Amino acid sequence: MSKKFALIGAAGYIAPRHMAAIKDTGNELVAALDKNDSVGIIDSFFPDADFFTEFERFDRHIDKLRRANNGHAVDYVSICSPNYLHDSHMRFALRSGADAICEKPLVLNPWNIDGLQEIEKDTGRKVNTILQLRLHPSIIALREKVLAEQKNTKHEVDLTYITSRGHWYMQSWKGDIDKSGGIATNIGVHFYDMLHFIFGELQENVVNYSDDTMASGYLEYQNARVRWFLSVDYKYVPESAKAKGLRTYRSITVDGEEIEFSGGFTDLHTRSYEQILKGEGFGLEENRVAIETVTAIRDSAPIGLKGNYHPFLNR
Template structure:
């Protein structure tokens, strides 16, 4: 079978993970970054043609099948729409965008072009998370009563100083967009949409570097009546501490924890036990900090399955938009607190 041809827009930290996987299972033909040295570095490493303009890349690389967008958050919409208009399928890193209106424009363009839009939600592939999804869908927990989400990471001054966009509200969007959108996605994916959301956010120790909250507390009620608490911070001392979700049901309780939702920490389910889980992959390692679980190969396996075998998109654009919508609602509720 002929390998699909990919182009990569943005050559930053997460883009390296994308490029490595694409290079293993498909063909990375072109890379693009506004910083020529980054594009050249990727070009040499992955034997692809470098560009500093997405318009030039799309004009010249006519046989590209898929464009992977790995640029800063606020550019996801424009770069995705440009690729869709050029007749390319798109893989868009999280968050899909930093406003629902941008997400809607992306979905409209995908529909007009007839091309597929994939949103990266790799934490859905964490073995304990996938097992919890199966348990909930099978009804083993009974009625879901409440859910607790904890995100306690460390993002120190160096993290923000080494970036020319992280911490800037107009580009970054906020802590929930850049750090914890995967966790918000799992609430929607596992339990459903929210009826109400109310939050309080504060910037305690990053006031000189960050234009938004570094800590937040949220309470919510799902449409199904279950209650939810979200506690998050990037002020965990020196290192990431915890990324966990606990689901309490009438017939069972399950907690997935570790630092990155990678460990089945607790389970008590009537007449059932989750067993035989494969080992979780390591977290994405960026040197002085770590991010979410490294399941991007599963994302790209799904892309290839959809485009060559007619498979189903694992995380579609509507689901990507719902994550953005939930975060927007949380931030809106924080405005007067």
């Protein structure tokens, strides 16, 4: 029997992947919310879904469906809203009698996880999150290789992620650290989760540099020493990538060997939904290390260069 979904943040960049995942898994989107009304993409997936631009009317509609007691209650609320609203919207989902499926970052601070765990206990509902890199075949293979070593081998890892953004970025909520959590949280949190997933316990976290558009630092895990660099500034994209017309550059090397995972992303949201619908989704606790990591980066970020690591000069 198909499940009924509601979606918060329908105009967001990532929302179409959630709509596709709902459809691909044979389920139904019955209601969507966004303060912006540029949501024609819904017609490609669920043209009959009810749409709201005001939370209060959306809240009332979800409550009416729940109280109708005729099989129309929402089973899941998918959350694609700005980062700082995730906590509130997950609370809304749980208190509405639905499970939550939340985009990353789950929350901005680790103590929000504790509060959500209390609400899970109170309501009997569950928070699920999208940690899609844990489902990527290349990442799974690397993790299995590291685990098979059965010893605390310290691999040397370099992580570079540059995803160019235009002038709009700093004018949006993403450019406000109180709303996005800063660049490490906004574009890096899934990579920090991936590193923890592969290499184990986090042992050290050093920030070398941080500003509005780039950050770099050092992380040490049980099985790896990691130098990382993140940016939304096009000038850091390598010339070789620019020559191909690319505005995004992603690279992970382990002991000097490039890990190829640029492909295989297209269906990871659908695979995430499949896991969730089977009761095997990633929950609150799986997010804790990554959220602690980005919180520490945000709290300790220096203004100005502290080290001399640069992803291209130091290779």
